Amino acid sequence: MTTAVQKPDRFEAARLEKLEKIESLGHDPWGQRFDGHQSISSARQLVPAESGVEGPVARIAGRIMLRRKAGKLRFYDIKDQTGRIQLLFSRGELTEEQWELMGALDLGDLIGIDGKTWRTDSGEPSVKVSGLTVLCKSLTQPPEKFHGIEDEEIRLRQRYLDLIYGEGVLDRLLKRSTIIDSVRQTLREQQYHEVETPVLHAIAGGAAARPFITHHNTLDMQLFLRIALELHLKRLLVGGIERVFEIGRVFRNEGVDRTHNPEFTMIEIYQAYGNYETMMDLTEQIVVNAARAISDSLIIPWGDSGEVVDLTPPWNRRTYADLFLEHAGCEMTNGDAVAAKARSLGIDTTGMHPDVIVSEVFEATVEDHLTGPIFVIDYPAAICPLTKRKRSNPAVAERFELFVRGMELANAYTELNDPRLQEQLFQTQLAGQSEEDSMAKMDLDFIRALKTGMPPAGGLGIGIDRLVMLLTNGSAIKDVIYFPLLRHENADSRDADAPDADARGHDSADIKATDS
Numbered sequence: 131m132t133t134a135v136q137k138p139d140r141f142e143a144a145r146l147e148k149l150e151k152i153e154s155l156g157h158d159p160w161g162q163r164f165d166g167h168q169s170i171s172s173a174r175q176l177v178p179a180e181s182g183v184e185g186p187v188a189r190i191a192g193r194i195m196l197r198r199k200a201g202k203l204r205f206y207d208i209k210d211q212t213g214r215i216q217l218l219f220s221r222g223e224l225t226e227e228q229w230e231l232m233g234a235l236d237l238g239d240l241i242g243i244d245g246k247t248w249r250t251d252s253g254e255p256s257v258k259v260s261g262l263t264v265l266c267k268s269l270t271q272p273p274e275k276f277h278g279i280e281d282e283e284i285r286l287r288q289r290y291l292d293l294i295y296g297e298g299v300l301d302r303l304l305k306r307s308t309i310i311d312s313v314r315q316t317l318r319e320q321q322y323h324e325v326e327t328p329v330l331h332a333i334a335g336g337a338a339a340r341p342f343i344t345h346h347n348t349l350d351m352q353l354f355l356r357i358a359l360e361l362h363l364k365r366l367l368v369g370g371i372e373r374v375f376e377i378g379r380v381f382r383n384e385g386v387d388r389t390h391n392p393e394f395t396m397i398e399i400y401q402a403y404g405n406y407e408t409m410m411d412l413t414e415q416i417v418v419n420a421a422r423a424i425s426d427s428l429i430i431p432w433g434d435s436g437e438v439v440d441l442t443p444p445w446n447r448r449t450y451a452d453l454f455l456e457h458a459g460c461e462m463t464n465g466d467a468v469a470a471k472a473r474s475l476g477i478d479t480t481g482m483h484p485d486v487i488v489s490e491v492f493e494a495t496v497e498d499h500l501t502g503p504i505f506v507i508d509y510p511a512a513i514c515p516l517t518k519r520k521r522s523n524p525a526v527a528e529r530f531e532l533f534v535r536g537m538e539l540a541n542a543y544t545e546l547n548d549p550r551l552q553e554q555l556f557q558t559q560l561a562g563q564s565e566e567d568s569m570a571k572m573d574l575d576f577i578r579a580l581k582t583g584m585p586p587a588g589g590l591g592i593g594i595d596r597l598v599m600l601l602t603n604g605s606a607i608k609d610v611i612y613f614p615l616l617r618h619e620n621a622d623s624r625d626a627d628a629p630d631a632d633a634r635g636h637d638s639a640d641i642k643a644t645d646s
Contacts, residue, residue, distance in 0.1 A: 142269050148236060157231060170215045183248075238270065239267055272295060286614060289612060302598075302602045309598055313594075326378070332354075357380060360398055394594075404587055405518075410447070424601060446505070465484050471495075475491065498536045528543060549580035552580055
């Protein structure tokens with residue numbers, strides 16, 4: 131069976147004619163190496179301050195974004211990842227062949243340019259073209275220039291178009307790299323070692339989240355894409371790496387919404403002989419340094435209404451219990467009052483552990499008030515099976531979460547290193563689940579590692595995608611991921627970003643990093 135070749139539409143057909151014209155002029159429409167070119171931003175620095183004065187020669191490459199005529203002049207705008215600049219084509223300064231070659235260009239084509247820098251009478255930085263090289267012919271029609279890509283489905287599915295034509299999209303995603311570089315630099319300066327741990331796990335552990343399941347043919351065994359980085363990094367603490375971190379992709383077979391994607395990036399960090407207060411200080415440093423890496427101010431915009439977030443440290447620290455009393459209106463230790471509050475909020479408490487009810491009420495009544503940045507500290511112990519309890523109150527776990535504008539950004543513990551208590555808590559957590567359930571298996575080797583002896587430690591997880599959302603004023607996680615997960619292109623017409631029933635099913639669980 132053969133698949134019919136799709137016929138080109140009228141726009142593509144017209145561009146194919148120009149491609150043939152380029153070939154007839156002796157040029158490769160798909161381009162070759164273009165050595166020695168500089169970024170457009172650096173070329174703009176060469177433009178003279180005065181109008182009408184020629185500056186140094188520039189050699190640049192970019193995509194044609196705009197073009198217009200003015201007598202014997204042609205004005206093109208091209209851009210690369212660093213910015214845009216105007217080109218001036220003059221019939222009197224180009225050979226006939228080069229002028230014809232220019233006539234075969236379209237919006238979206240990639241070209242190389244040689245020419246002297248120039249500032250027009252209106253003050254526009256420009257390059258007076260003396261040499262033109264075709265680097266790649268575009269066969270598709272770009273979006274309408276004044277409205278861009280209005281269809282959200284096209285914008286996300288054809289992300290390359292969004293990067294080219296979407297206002298601020300490329301800049302935001304390039305800032306993502308700068309932010310991650312800053313995080314690494316902050317940790318390296320404090321002698322943390324970066325490692326890589328397995329993506330394929332024999333046991334899904336480190337968080338209460340549903341995994342993606344795969345199969346290894348040669349070993350004939352079921353494997354899971356990792357749902358957390360935690361347990362392998364703690365093994366490295368046992369092995370003697372006292373300061374360790376990993377930035378890695380994590381996978382959770384759960385819902386999609388504004389702050390969740392099934393595949394996301396997180397960083398987990400562990401420091402021997404620290405605790406959750408150590409991690410609070412480190413979190414401030416990481417976020418503040420990342421903000422400074424992309425901005426001159428720690429007061430950053432939030433949303434489209436002129437609101438801001440002030441990241442100037444030190445950040446506020448409030449206990450979970452105090453916030454619960456303030457916004458839920460009852461003590462979190464008063465089981466009857468908490469259950470009544472839950473019912474008034476429409477929360478079904480049937481068969482739910484009292485601390486899980488507390489967590490559900492907290493999420494419903496408190497989180498939206500956490501404009502932050504604010505560290506919420508000292509969580510109910512029952513929802514923190516990997517966390518050390520406070521010696522003065524075993525019902526409370528030494529855990530914090532960082533919230534900014536109601537969004538959980540970071541999660542940290544004083545790590546539990548008692549193997550007997552850890553095994554007991556795992557058994558409690560897994561009780562009632564069927565043996566076939568992928569989330570119902572205990573990582574016995576991790577318990578064995580704890581028995582070898584893990585130093586007291588602080589552990590921290592930060593959702594990288596959410597951090598980038600915050601620092602670049604992204605409205606949703608899909609804005610800061612190059613390729614967010616979408617339904618099949620021929621699937622039903624439901625919004626691919628509509629939240630599923632279990633979209634936040636793991637938020638109240640013991641998860642080291644924000645579940646992005």
